[in-house]
Amino acid sequence: MAIRQLRKNENIIIKSADKGGAVVLMDKELYIQEALRQLNNINYYQPLEEALYPNTAVTLTEQLRVMLRQGYITSKQFAYLKPNTLKMASRYFYLLPKIHKPRDQWPNPNMPAGRPIVSDCGSESANICSFIDYFLQPLSILHEAYT
DSSP states (O other), X not given: OHHHHHHHOTTEEEEEOSSSSOEEEEEXXXXXXXXXXXXXXXXTOOOOXXXXXXXXHHHHHHHXXXXXXXXXXXXXXXXXXXXXXXXXXXXXXEEEEOTTSOGGGSSBTTBOOEEEEEEXXXXXXXXXXXXXXXXXXXXXXXXXXXX
């Protein structure tokens, strides 16, 4: 019951911590301030006049058609990999709080820095990423840095 009440509270954000598996409750305004602090850093981000994903979907579809014609992928793979323009969505930006950092290094005394995450779920390239990941996973565990 307590968890349901917390979820309904529109003044807080609940996220997993960046490290350690803790669950962190943050003031929504401070969370937004931290997100804007990062997004306004022109060394890492630049504003876009319009979303890129509709044009990217067209480019990806063209390239997949070339791969299909050249026999690199099957028609079944093409159907899976081709962006679904009716269901695709923009990427989702969020932060995982870095509560493991010393508090005197936090940008705000009541809000740790956040690790920026841009989720690809539902985007025009999500199925391509999943497809590539399927083949890379068995290789990734063979690398000495994996252990």
